[in-house]
Amino acid sequence: MASYRSLRDLDWPLLAVTLSICGLGILQIYSATLDTAWRSAWWKQLLWLAVGLLMMWLMTKIDYHTLLGQVPLLYGITLTLLVVTPLIGRLVWGSKRWIPVAFGFKFQPSEFAKLVIVLLVARYLTELKSDRLEVRDLLKLGGLVGLPFTLVAAQPDLGTSLTYVPILLIGLYLGGVRWQHAATVIALAAVLMPVGWFFLKDYQRARLETFIDPMKDPMGKGYQVIQSKIAVGHGGIWGWGVTHGSQTQLRFLPVAHTDFLISAFAEEHGFVGILVVLGLYFLLLMQIVQNAQTAPDRAGMFICMGVCSLLLFHLLVNVGMAAGRMPVTGIPLPLMSYGGSSMLSVFMMLGLVNNVRLRRFVS
């Protein structure tokens, strides 16, 4: 049974753009970790890239319809892992997000939950077969996404849990949410926002306060944003060149190889470099959108758009945060920031997108 016609139909442009972004990322990780305890991060990232490509390939092989069929199982496993994480997880930076595996590798279930939520939303809306969403659909889908969201937010990792929201939103939008419902939900959210303030952890409140006024506490909570903006602004139009950004190299820039990698990149490659990176990401997203448009069925379309909106959210928050345009949230820049779990989950999602593309002519 040939479920796809040929490897030739793989999304090669998408792969090329992806690898370009990863290449820039690895170069920047190398530069940002030079002379630090993380100096081996760049080749570890290279290793993760290889593993990521392998996973991508695997995700391409298994027909996405098969995966959709396994959603309840995958969803169950994800929930179990998220429940277990706080019990056996390692405490890093005040929260338990990782499960230790072997050889010092650790695994972040909340990253893989993204993939499962993409499939979950796609499956639910595919089965709906209607272009209209009823209140009960909203409640069901909201509840299904809300459960992992709550578990991850409680780790606490509000940043990661928030990345589930755009997957749900794009699904609801494309799935045909009624504008009356949308308006009601938005109104409700607006009312509940001040209530939510009380559920935030102190540091989360502080981050929001700092976002509004970083100079309120320049040496404490505002430090990261201020230093990031200095590094970005210092880059100017052309940047200082690889390994020559003083703010990055003298470590004024915090977490320059993970959350604030783009600031380091901006310092060393300037505004021109940023335009190149944004351009690459734009191509990546548009390629995914194109795959959505040419998807053979509803499910494929939902999968592609879910992945696309997730990536767009990551970009908006991470890149915006580095320029002080978004509150500081510890979410990585897809394909560029150092980190295995993020790398693998993004590649697996791109595998899904390719999976959809490969099957576009199958009928």
Add this chain to the structure above:
Amino acid sequence: MKLIPQERQPDASVTRPLIRDDTKFAAGKIAVFQYFAVCVFVFLALGYWDLQVRNEEFYLEKAYQNQIKSLPIPAPRGKIVDRDGRVIVDNHSSYRLILSRDSLREEHVIPIAAGLNLDANDLSAKIRRFRRQPTYFTIPLKEELTADELTFVEAHKGADSFPEMELIKSQFRVYPRDGVAAHLLGYVGEINEPELNSQEWANHNPGDVIGKSGIERFYNEQLTGVDGQRQVRVDNRMNTREVLGITEAQPGKDLKLTIDLDLQVVAELAMQNKRGAVVALDPRTGEVLAFVSTPAPDPNHFVGRIDAKEWAALATDPYKPLFNRALAAQQAPGSTFKPIMALAALEAGIIDENFTVQCNGGANWYGRWFKCHKKTGHGTVNLKTAIAQSCDVFFYAVGNKLGIDKIAEYAEMAGLGHKTGIDLPGEKEGVVPSSKWKIRTQREKWYAGETISVSVGQGALTVTPLQLAHAIGGIATGGVWMRPHVVKEEAGKAGKLEPARKAQLNLDNVNKVIAGMYAVVNEWGTGSMAHIPGIELCGKTGTAQLASNDLLKSRDMGEAFRDNGWFVGFAPRNSPEIVVAALYENGAHGDRASWIVRDVVKAYFDKKARLNKLQQPTPGVASLLSRPGEIAR
């Protein structure tokens, strides 16, 4: 939930006919999403354009400030030595701990305070005080760390814990002769906020150590060197990556005082457990040989570790240990004013040596009875006797003849009523009353009865111990008043000594006054306690009332209202080398102050004799050393 039945037949979904039209419904919505994505990218690009293109200059400067630090290299303050070169103020190098405000974190304040035995609230307050200063000003935390504190700093600085802590090699002040000449030397301390905002200290920065009083303050600019600087490129942990340049510190200038440490110590011993002041001058040059004000705090207690409690105790002490009595205590001179009165009367031609007054223990002037200190009266007194025995009635008569304005003229000639111009901060001018003075200050005309009081150094007349020594020294040298000074080079700057004032005095008149002062100590006068065999010390006692005798009798007044004792003396009689004024607060009578002056004058001549002896090799000593056989045995 519909999810379950599907799971049982996954193949069904695979083989389910795919209808291209399935996705048609979303086409328009996907286009909307694309527009949204474009907006997001434009929003992000604009953010970077704002930072990297529009505000590039601003962030270039910010980034530069991040990396380049100027670390001060403190310049050692100049030493202070006495006239013989003996060190009385020195420096001791130690480590000063400072906080760099660029890397300061709020949450570090409590652990740092704990590690250094500081009060966390005080530290927070200190940090807050620096809030409005540029961030490259560092906060001085502690001087002279103990071994434990140093261990704490070494363990936590720079590394991952408290990058804001920095050790700086620094110099701080030591006064090795604990407390000697405390008021003269003054003390140093960290510049405070009012000082920072004042014109006087305009070119000083927070954290600077400045002279707060005495010589330390007056000569602060000379004593302070120029701090050096080490410009370094640092990383975010304040680790030095590269030294960009070093400007070495220029040490402050050493000061040589006119003070003779031996004399100073004698004077201080004489003043032990007494309140008052002693000023010894060389009237020929104006050099201050000894300068004492007691009680006095030990300046070592102020260095680098100002204890708020200790400070409060000093500031509220009823005996005012922080008050420099030698140049700021304005007290009635009492009878020590009489030599000036005598000279004024002679110079004005109102009396001559044959002028006598009958003293019956008092006299009636302007309807009031003015007593003499000797109730039984001195009988017939001439000028010499009047000075020697301090007859008040004689000077009442003289004062009445002179009138207040003539008295004021001669008092001011002697330097009273004006600052002497000594090179120390905080000098007071005292008061020489006159008719003009009274109209100016009280808008009232002068009453002749008041002149009678002033004639014996009471009434509105006040002087400082320094002024008195200066005034009498000028008379003793025949009318040349040299400006008092405590630093040697200061006087020699112009190459020669310039007198502050000169007066064309008739030397005969001067000698008549001096004869009286000689008699005070050496014949049958009130200061015979000060007599030193072999030394022609001339002087004058003084007892200044603080409260009227009636008041004293009517109430049981404590020590605080007991009379002040004064003595001013010079020696030798014909070529004075030293003049000493002593104020013994609440010392009841001048003869007690005379003991103090005697000690100082005796020490001066003893030392001089000893030095003369050393300069003339005694044949006896040489023969003693070379006596044959003695050493071999």
